[in-house]
Amino acid sequence: MTDYVQEQEMEIEALKAILMDEFEEIHPSESGLNTSNRCFQIKISLQDDETEPNDTVQLGLVFSHTHKYPDEIPLLNLKSIKGISASDLTVLKEKLEQEASENLGMAMIYSLVTSSKEWVTERFAHDTGDYDILEETANKDEIIVPHGEPVTVETFLAWREKFEAELALERAKLLPESALVTTKEKKLTGKQWFESGRASKRAAPIIEGSNDEDEDIDFDDDDDNSEVDEEDMLDHYLAEKLDPSNQGR
Template sequence: MEDYKQEQEMELEALQAILMDDIKEIDPSESGIDTNSRCFEILLSPQDDDFDEAAHVPVQMALVFAHTEKYPDEPPLVNIKSVRGIKPDDLTSLKEKLDQEATENLGMAMIYTLLDSAKEWLTEKYGQNAGDEEPDKTEEPAEEVIIPHGEAVTVESFMAWRERFEAELALQRAKLMPESALTAPKEKKLSGRQYFESGRHITKGAGTVAEEDEEEEEDIEFDDDFEGKYATSTFCGY
């Protein structure tokens, strides 16, 4: 019995040295705990490096505890109160969490351990950066979404496009070519030897001479008087 009392007093002295003005003894009737033992209240706020202590704290809670007769071999009596801005459901959730941790730490002084766990929970739940995690979860899929532009290319759509492209290209080439090139059948190109053996050079030469004779005949015109005189003189002379 004396060992429990001594260990409890030593823990209280250590907590008062660490927490100073943040811990105070309160009347058991104000604790919300069904006990006649000494009760203590510790004020907790979200832990933040950028937090200005002089500023108004929107969220704050109080951890109230009392030692049992055989503490720390028994769990302490703990109550969580909202000083400002804590939801009742969250208080219940935190109380269950601390009760579980108290059971896991039996046999050793645990008030500061429970206090540290409660402050960490409060910071994660109500700290300045507490709401930053949720937007990140919704923004992550947005980085992977690729907004499509136009229609997706498939084999069928590509082949259809290729046929249209080749048809348009052929039409453009046809517009640039003379009509004779489009209507005249293409002849197979012959080698020099095949050209002379085929006799086309002779035919082409004869055709050229004939064309020249026809052009000369077309250039010479005789009137009727000249033809009559020429015929008379020729008849009389022979």
């Protein structure tokens, strides 16, 4: 004689170990079943893959063993926890009852759970994929893109002038100090030009042909702001010395 109670207890212990948090015992008044026996609910979620559940769709598979289970089909009820219509629950319940009838004589609850997960995935995987895309698009639309100051010709020219000034400053920092000396600072005064020895080559012919050996040129070394170039002054003086008409004066 079959010990139905023992078989039912063994199945419940196995379901607890396999399903863990998805499995719970509920009060008969919460089951929606016409029974006073122990009732249980198994939470079934849409599976994105073999390990990660997606809680956008969830249902509760409620069952209770009859006195002669598994030689009789269990009492079954389905509850929508999230995202499943009453018509979908009716379709799934008919499917599970048909499968239970085909498995009489052996523990079948876990098999019904597996079939329920497969059905939910086939029924809602595409719909939730579209939902995720729409939700992602909506989130992007909610992003506020900050706007800066509008660009005009005037603001662009002001920016470019500032940029070029900063660029020139950066380039100046890279140059050696000798390159930063101005042309005026590099130019020799008349006195410095003579003292450097450059005058000897140009003045030698003049000195040999001149009777005014004591004649000298007075340069104002302190007149740094004179508009007349000192080298031009020297050239003018030498030209006069070379002119024969000026000799003997």
